[in-house]
Amino acid sequence: MRIGELAALLGVSTRTVRHYHHQGVLPEPPRRANGYREYGMRDAVALARVRRLVELGLSLEEARDVIAEDRSRELPEILAEIDADLAAQEADIRRRRARLAEMLARAEDGTLGPDDTASPDLVDFLRVVDVPASKSAAWDRDLLVLVDSVSTADDRQRTFAMLDTLAADPQAAALGQEFYRRLDELADAEPDDPRVPELAAAMADYSVRHVLHDLRPGPGWNPEQMEPFLEGLSPAQAEVVRQATRLITQVGHEQ
Template sequence: MRIGELAALLGVSTRTVRYYHHQGVLPEPPRLANGYREYGMRDAVALARVRRLVELGLSLDEARDVIAEDRSRELPEILAEIDADLAAQEREIHLRRARLAEVLARAEDGTLGPDDTASPDLVAFLRVVDVPASTSAAWDRDLLVLVDSMSAAPDRERTLTMLDALAADPAAAEHGQEFYRRLDELADAEPGDPRVAPLAESLADYSVEHVLHDLRPGPGWDPQQLEPFLEGLAPAQAEVVRHATRLIAARLNDPKMQST
C-alpha cells in the first residue's frame, strides 16, 4: 500500500507519517522502480506501535528505541503484545465505566450535586500534605479525591476520620513528604530498580501500623482495581504502589492481625 493508504488505515495524516520518517522513528521503505514507496503489514504495525507509545507519554527518542528493537522480533510476537495491550485497555475501560456508573447513580438519586467537590475535610487534608513540586503528591491527591467522591457514606466517614487524624499529626505529614520525595526520585527508573522494594516495604509498614490498622479489606477487594490509577506514574513508581498494596492487603488479612 502507498503512504496515503497507510495513514488512512491508522487514522493519521501523511504528514505525520513523513514526520516520523524524518525523526528516524518509523523506518522508511526504499523506493520501487516506479518511484513509489510500498508499505506492508510490518510498517502498519510499526506505525500503530509508535502511536500507542506516544499516547503513553513516551518521547519520540524512546519510541525510536522500541521500534528499533521490534525489527529483530517476529511479527506474531509483536502482534501478541499489541493484543495484550488492547486487553489491558479493555479491562481499564470496564473499571472506569463501573466507577462512572456509581457516580452517575449518586448524581441521579440526588446525593451528588452538580457543584459538589471533594468534602471540606478532604480538601483540608490535601492542603496539609501538599508538596507543590511533587508529581507523586499530585497523583495521590487526584486518587484521594476520586476515592472520596465514590465511597459509600460509612466508608467515607471512616476515611475522613483517618485523614483528619493524619492532618493533625506533623510526623505523618513529614513522613508523607519524604515518601513523595523518594517516589519522585524513581521517575526515570525501571521497575527492577533496587530502590523499589525497600520503598514499598517502608510504605506498607507505615500504612499498616499508623494509618490502616483498623481496616479489613473485604473478600472481594482486588488490588488490581488500582491499575487504572497508575497510568500517570512512571514504571518504577507504579511498581512501588503495586508492591506496597500487595503487602498491605496480605498483612491486613493476616489472621494474626485480625485477632489483635
C-alpha cells in the same frame, strides 16, 4: 499502500508519518521502480506501535528503541503482544465505565453532589477520565485531591490560590514538568536507585520554598495517608515521594 493510505488507516496525518521517519522512529521503506514508497503490514504494525507507545507517555527516542527491537521479532509475536495490550485496555475501560455508572447512579439519586470535594469521589472520577499522559502528573493530581480533603479551610484556600499563581508562571510550570520527567525516568528503577534521594530533596526544597511556605499541616494530616496514592507508582517513584514527604513534614514541624 502509499503513505497517505497508511496515515489514514492509523488515523494520523502524512506529516506525522514523515516526522517519525525523520526522527528515525519509523523505518522508511525504499522507493520502488515507480518512484513511490510502498508500505506493508509490518509498517502498519510499527506505526500502530509507535502511536501506542507515545500515548503511554514514552518519548520518541524510547519508542525508537522499542521499534528497533521489533525488527528482529516475528510478526505473529508482535501481533500477539498488541492483542494482549488491547485486551488490557478493554478490561480497563470496562472497569472505568462500571465505576462511572455507579457515580452516575449516585448523581441521579442525589448522593453525589456537584460541588462535593471528598477525596475518594474526586480521585475516582479523575481516574475515570484519565486525562494526563504522564503517570507522575496523574499521581500529583490525585495528591492535590488528598491535600484538599485533609487541609483546614484556610489552608485549602491558600493552597488553590498558590496553584493559580504557579499555573500563571511559565518557569514554575516548566519546573513541574521537569519533576514529572525525572519521576517518569524512575518507572523501572529500584528504591535504592541513587537518583531517588537527589530528586526527593529537590522536590522537597521546591515545595517548601514555593508551594508550602505559607501552609502548616492540618490536625488530620498523617504522611501514611499517602500510601494508597502510591500504589500506581513504581518502587523508586514511591520512595521519592516518601522521602520528599518526610523532609517536608520535618520542616513543617521545625517551623
